[in-house]
Amino acid sequence: MKVSMNWLKEYVNLDPDYKKLEEAFNLKSQEVAGLEKLVDIEGLVVGYVLTCEKHPEADKLHVTTVDVSDEVLQIICGAPNVAAGQKVIVSKVGVVLPGDFKIKKAKIRGIESNGMICSLEELGVKEFDPEETGIYVLGEDAVIGEDPLKYLNLDDSVLELDLTANRPDLLSMEGVGYDAACMLDLEIQTKKHTYEKRKEENNFSVYTDTKDCKAYYAQVIDHITVKPSPSWLKARLMAAGVRPINNVVDISNYVMLEYGQPLHAFDYNRIESDTIIVRHAKTGEKIVTLDGQNRDLLEYDLVITDGKKPIALAGVMGGYDTEVEPDTTKVLLESAYFDPTCIRKTSRRLDLKSEASSRFEKGVDPNKLIKAMEYATQLFVELAGGEVVGDYSFFDNTQKDPTRIDITLEKLNSVTGHTFTISEVESILKRLYFDYHKQGDLFKIDVPTRRQNFYGYQDIVEEIVRIYGYDRIPTTIPATPTTGYLTKKQRLRRTIREYFVNNNFNETITYSLVTQKEAVEFDQLTADTVVIMNPLNKEKDTLRHSLLPSLLNILQYNQSRKIDNIFLFELGRGYHNGYEREWLSGLMTGVYTSTLWQGKKEVSDFYLLKGLLESLLVKLHLEDYEIKKASEPLPTMHPGMTADLYINKQYIGYLGKLHPQKEMDLGINKTFVFELDYDKLAELYEPNLVMQPVPKYPSVSRDLALVVDRDLEAQAIIDQVIFAGKKTLKDVSIFDLYQGDKIEPDKKSIALSLVLQNPEKTLESSEVDQIIERILKHLDKTLNAKIR
Template sequence: MFVSYKWLAEYVDLAGITPGELAEKITRSGIEVEGVDVLNEGMKGVVIGHVVEKEKHPDAEKLNKCQVDLGNGEIVQIICGAKNVDKGQKVAVATVGAVLPGNFKIKKAKLRGEVSNGMICSLQELGFEAKLVAKEYSEGIFVFPSDVEVGVDALQQLNLDDAVLELGLTPNRADAMSMLGVAHEVAAILNREVKYPEISYESIEEKAENAVAVKVEAPEDNPLYIAKVIKNVTIAPSPLWMQSRLMAAGIRPHNNVVDITNFVLLEYGQPLHAFDYDRFGSKEILVRRAKEGEKIVTLDDQERTLTADHLVITNGTEPVALAGVMGGANSEVQSDTKTILLESALFNGQRIRISSKDHGLRSEASARYEKGIDPNRVHAAAERAAQLISLYAGGEVMQGSVQVQTATFEPAIVTTTVEKVNRVLGMNISSEEMKSIFERLQFGVVLDNSTLTVTVPTRRGDITIEEDLVEEIARLYGYDNIPTTLPIGQAIPGKLTDYQEKRRKVRRYLEGTGLFQAITYSLTNEEKAPKYALEVSELTRLALPMSEERSVLRLSLLPHLLDALKYNLARQIDQVGLYEIGSVFLSQGKDQQPLEKERLSAAITGLWHSHSWQAEKKPVDFYVVKGIVDGLVDLLGLTRDVQYKQAKRDGMHPGRTAEIYIGEKLVGFIGQVHPTAQKDLDLTETYVFELSLVDLLSVDIEETRFEVIPRYPSITRDIALVVDKNIVAGDIEKVITNAGGKMLKEVSVFDLYEGDRLEEGKKSVAFSLRYFDPERTLTDEDVTKAHEKVLSAVEDKVGATLRG
């Protein structure tokens, strides 16, 4: 809805309120103002000029040399190329120094040897959209009425010294689709009165009921129909002020009668239609449903086939209008029209919507019928249009109206209490303040103790229940006056849970390592489902699968990730790293919902680093993938809790696979895909891991504690231990860590040797041990004492000896 600020000021006092301030207040009250368009922004120097002479340009056939009086006693020469320019016209002239839209500046110029001191303007050059300019001026300059004063501001005459507010209306606010509706809203916001137009005109002795009869066969679709008859009209352009207001609202001017019906549509929100009485075809108006296959040619010269779902206005035999949508060409108001049959009616919005949708016709009228109009404005709008036609088209209005009404229209009565309003809003608004708000809205209101009984006018059809009254109070009291409170409780809306926050960190970390997130199907086939499963479970089958390939729920994310790697490798993408966070489904027995558990899986193949300028290539290996998992474990604060144990799993390489534990609980595995499986899938060397994410993220982590950086030096001792080949380095590291005491801060493996210099069945594992005390400098004696405990422990518990 486009609202002219100057037009709105005729219905409600806007003194002291700028368009921008008004837009802010309307938006704060619940109707969004999407923009404020200042029509003359940046323009200046455009005046009314009088063309006193016109002759052809001596050296250009399509140009005219015009002598134009600018009203200051000076006549200037302007070269104009418009076809419709002529002597005696009053036109818009951009003088030398003027600025037009787009910062286009007018300068003194020479055109084919002739001086031009300005430019005679079309409406498009003054900023009007071409589709809104009347057809007679669409391809030339605009000609003002002969009574305008020469030399005055042309922008003011065209109502361009105005601002237009664009309202973004929600479907429930049909009342604001009219100037009077917006005036009621603004008056309530500003606590001012609404001024309705005064309607008065003289009617002739002839009665409308003698000129036309109305019959309604579909009262459920048309509960109210009013017809008026106006004689001796003169079809001509409408007044300039009316044309400019229609264009500001986005409607193209046509002629005085049609423009008046559109003007009243915008003013009252009531669609009207004017028929040519002499072309109507009879003295009877019959409103009925169309017959199947019946045809009508509408005003856009399109023949349309109707159905029994469409409502039509007929002359008793043939349709003359598609009710509420568009009139018929056979009764159109034309330049020779003398008598007007004016329709003002209430049509069922759903019925109009069907017609509009079926024929692809969306008009200003249909939009208002669909959302709902005020039934108590139907008669007033007809009277207002009759007044304007009498005034601006010279029409003689016949006495009375012909009316058919089959329903009554009473205002809604809705009740609420002060306690309910304040409880819902969390506020403490007084009963008198609430009563005042409804009075500003011009609702009838009775306050009885703490009960508010509100009589809602029919223009506000959106207010039907108690909660609607609460909303009216809230928006006019001011949403920004609602007190701010912090939410309380276990779960705060909008806040991530601890689990969600950790999962988000995991995603960010994995993407930071260079992996891409994949999302694969939860459904798979019976062959793939059990592969790489972390937990053994029966398969959960779909009752009605679409295909065998998607017939059971997965137990692992890895099979589909490997398929994704295969897909990429087949397309020459030889470096691929994917991860997925998703659910697997563990059966809980027949007819039971499967248990969902969240898993984290990744699959990586190809080169991990490839720096051709440094001649460096590093293919992915076990330690690359383990490094990713170690970083993840460290991020979650689980470094001390997680252990890797060598393992053998189906589908995995027997010597390059480890299971991951937290305490005694298996939470995942890591390793290389078995070479046979790689070959079957046409994969290069591929490494994977799958982790039980819910187990990792559910571990309670001690609060991070920071220690002062040591001031004293540390001492490092290296030991090479000879042990049986079946003893893993991790077990030896545990023994060393437990025996080293508080001074032993770090243990790491730096060498492994197996060869002919060692006894068969033995290996040498070298460890680096770092000791320090944050309180003092360690002596050799201190370190030797702790070190001997370590040597004694590894000898006793794993049978290790120092390598000589």
Template sequence: MLVSYKWLQSYVDLEGITPEELANQLTKSGIEVDGIERPSERLKNFVVGHVLEKEKHPNADKLNRCLVHIGEEEPVQIICGAPNVAAGQKVVVAKPGARLPGNVKIKRSKIRGEVSNGMICSLQELGLETKVVPKDFADGIYVLPEESVPGTDALPLLGLDDAVLDLDLTANRADCMSMIGVAYEVGAIFNRRVKLPEIKEKSSEERAADYIHVKVDNPQDNPLYTAKIIKNVKIGPSPLWLQTRLMASGIRPHNNVVDITNYILHEYGQPLHAFDYDRFGSKEIVVRRAKEGEKLTTLDEVERTLSEEHLVITNGIEPVALAGVMGGLDSEVQSDTKTVLLESAYFNGTVIRKASRDLGLRSESSSRFERGIDPQRVREAAERAADLIAELAGGEVLEGTVEADALTANPVKIEFALGNLNDRLGTELSIGDVEQIMDRLQFSYEIEGERITATVPSRRWDLHIPEDMYEEIARLYGYDNIPKTLPKGVALGGLSPYQRKRRMVRDCLEGAGLMQSVTYSLTSADQYAQFARRKTEPIQLANPMSEAHAVLRLSLVPHLLDAVSYNLARNNKQVFLYEIGSVFYSQGNDRLPEEREHLAGAMTGLYVDHPWQGKKDPVDFYTVKGILDALFDKLSIAQSIRYEKGEGDGLHPGQTANILLDGQVVGFIGKIAPEMEKRYDVKNVFVFELDLSKLLSWETTPLLYRPIPKFPSISRDIALIVDREVPAGDLKRTIQKAGGKLLKEVDVFDVYEGKNVSEGKKSIAFTLEYYDPERTLTDDQVVAVHEDILSAVKEAFGAELRK
């Protein structure tokens, strides 16, 4: 529901209340405001212009050269391409220095050799959506009323100096689907009275009953139907104030009569429909269920096939409107309409919802009937609309209203006790406090001792039981004012250390660019054990939904590969997924399975894609390893993690590693094997899977900080020749052990095989950093430790320094 701040001021005094404060208080009281739109914030320097002359541009067929008076001493020349620009028009002019939506700045410029001192604007160029722009001006500039004064600010004329609040209404607050309903809500929040529109008395010698008769076949579908006749109307454009209010509400203006029905729809929340009386086809309105297969062409020019469950308005012979949803094309108000038949009715919301859903036709009217309207406003809304038609279209309202009335709308009375109210809310409200809130709500009430009987107005059909009133009082009292307490014996909630670490895992992986995936725990019999490092007998369901979901999984990777394949097939070439989920190990037929929480991931595509820098780095083994290293560092277990060469079913034998935590295997990382790539129709996919329950349960030492070094460190590089099968990790650990306390860092920076290295050998180069926090190291001290390291690696691996 879009609510114009300036329009709302017509019904309730908003002095001293900014749109932002209004939005804040509405949200606090239970009606969420999604946003505030201020069109004028991005529009400056727009004035009314008077087109004095118009002639064709000498160098362009589709441009015009216009002389425009904009309130300055001399008129200015503006080049305009709009097809409807003409001399004598009052238009909106963007002067040089103005900015259009999108931060487009208007400058004095030359267009095809002719100077243009600004721009004549369409409504779309001012930021309005095409769907709300009147059709006459949808493809050109907007023409202002003749009385507009050149040089004055154009934005207030178009209502663009307004603030529009976007209300996100829940299904029970249908009363706020109208300006008057919102006014009552605002009045209750700020304790201000509501001013209802004034309806003038009208008199006519002719009676509406002489022109029309109303018959309703089933009063349960349509308890109340009213019809009024307005003669001698003159169809034309609505006044600008009416058009701007409709456009602010997201409604396109059409003509004065149709615009008035839409205006009342938003003012009262009461849907109306205007028929062309002369095109209606008879003097009788019959409301009935449609016949099976009956046809009706609605206002959107679509022929619709109806069923016996749909309610229609007929002229006694054929349908002329789909009740509560949309009118028929044949009887619509047109430019030559002279007599208007005005409908205002109360329809059964269930019947309207059925028709709207069946036909895929949802309208502003149907949405209100579906949620519920105020039965007491049906007649009042019709009188208000007839009054406006008489005022704005010059019509003559005939005496009386023709009705079919079977409506019984007894007021709802809710009785509750003050003690129960305070018990439910945890408050200490007095009778005086409740009285004050009732007065703000404008509910009538009676009080006997500490018992209150509230009479709910018909506009608030959502209130029926004492709990409804408790909530109503609570939100007006202020949820922030209700004391905060905890039930006795209940401790404060919080995350366990395990849960905190799980969130750290999610944050780390998502920060690295992976997206969380959630897949089924059930899989097929031939897929359940793929990539599983620990295999047990399959755990089968007794009555599976399908063969594809018959067995509990032992690994998360297969379903992640399904997701990768699905994305690649739809041209999403960069796929980075992770999942945290359970795997299930059988413990025998008479025992429940063991459930373990695992973390798995699958990545393929370009991890770095910066075409303007010439960088395109595809995912590889070390990309995934780097992400896991960052995760282990985040969990403070990096020092206990080790990688070693591994292999497994479905994994590439040369690009797979086991991941060990303190010597115990907790997972793997690797590229999927070619046969698996073919099976899943993927290429170059790297996966990992970890026993998350082990990782997160690992006890870590508290994080210790060291002071910034006071003494310089010394770096040494060594290249060692070893057998090709010797893992670099084993060498690194031996170096660290032999280096003792002085050796602080050991990093591999090169691995080489080839020229000058013997067959079956390889060269591994390390950077070693030595440091003593108590003193400056000498070369002799470093050389001594360096020699110990060389001796250790020679003894353990036969390593020799590369010459």
């Protein structure tokens, strides 16, 4: 809402320094978006053109002498309409026009020019008189040497308020006046409107058959002349950000801005009956609206009809066929109350948001229906020469009584945590112009209808606190006895984040919405995508199942910016019909660590990734895990380099290398990825630790080199060693792998390091030999493994 300061001054006696008002709105009402002059130009004067001659050197220029009261200036003017005897707007040397255009002394084709005669366009207010071409000529009554902006009523400042949806009262100047008066503790001056009317029978009638039109007033006004509005009216509209059109349209808009009640004027002679019926549209009905669009109507749309066909889309837009034209002489003026939800539905569906619809959909003040119509009628008489044809026709079922709300002082104090006194509350209610009755500490408050959306004591608390001042409310901390903690799942996220960050990985957060194709790529569950009905665009119309496509996009992005060594991880959800699953996903590519001058570097590969994930599991005490060759690797994965991870025999996810085709498609280097089910991981994470005694007796290490079939998996050997080693075997690890000419081509050699320990006593070397013998026999029997 743009608030003209000159207009507001009609309601309250404002301090000329508007800063106080601005601060009051900011801290007690609505955020101020700006406080600016309507025309921000200093030093314009009214000048009188004494002489006007053709420039001897240029056909299109004139040399003028202009009386500006304290001096006579010679000014070169290029406008075709300049003439001696005109009163004009003069920018003297030094004045700065919009666009940072500073007027300087100049020589134009050899003749000195000491200023500029201005057009409205040059002042940035073309819409004040769009017909005008060239310089703007002021009226005879303009006083030479005075401020032309004042003469044109353009010497105004505009306070722009960002309104919240709960304050439709501030969509009217009167409402702004009440709020300003209350905040600044000033008196409010309200207005009264009167006019003469022709004493004759009004045979126009209005009806409705729906509850969605609670009131309809219609006033017929005859003998009007459609013409431009006077400058004060145009200036007010411009300050409010509304473009002046002609007196009929301008009066409706002006009164709407004054009282928040939208009005509509029909060309009376184009209404084909003497009856208005407001009803819901019928299926298949159409209307051509003011903007020339043919609109298909639905049953919930409210329409104004002439008894047969719609002539306006109620509260949203007038009809083309009954529009006021330049030759209109008789109008029907409408002031009505339409159901907010109805208006909102229609204006949203047709994407027709107007000043009128935005007021109706928030609920207008039923006590302004008549006042607004009377004021507009008065203006039609004054500004359009109209004659009022008898009384208005109407029906009105609106609730015009104030809303009664009770609140006790105790309630107010217990909600705010501040101790208000009775007299403080009374003083604020008086400033709000809310009537009330007091019974002890109970206030029975009558909230006037200009303040819609009051339902209970919380609305009263809100009013009292904002006027009293939030800065005067104390600061305390809730006494509520609760304990604060993170759940196991929430703490685990942090542990995992720290782990990856400490191991070179960068955490990412990516969009949940992806393309339909990306949504199901790397999908481990079901292909039932969740699709957005009204997407922003095709790139983001489906919720993802896997995080990997997003991570690969980021890899691609960074690789194309010459970053080759990339390690990413993300914790985020995948979305399916009816459930969401949190994933821990990541990828690695390039050199992981290096000291190149020592000739050492570690490049991303399967075993590096596997080791990182295994170490994470060890850290989380999830040591009962298995990593097996993937039985059914995803088509985007390398079938020979992908493994499934099981913890406590439950499938958790997979790790492996991307399919070479996928790498080629994306144009990326060798990339290793993983995606684990975080929900399951968190469920299995149960670190219930009990101290184990530190062994008292030393352990013994033995190394074994075995020759086995080439395609035998290392895990099988380890499993059998563990089986045969029984309790005494504490650890087994692989420290060498050999395949080559020194052994048979279908064999490989694997070197194992075994650690043996007896918690009860020191192992004798003969015992160790016995155990090793047992293990070797077992390996020979089960795996045909021979000692090398």
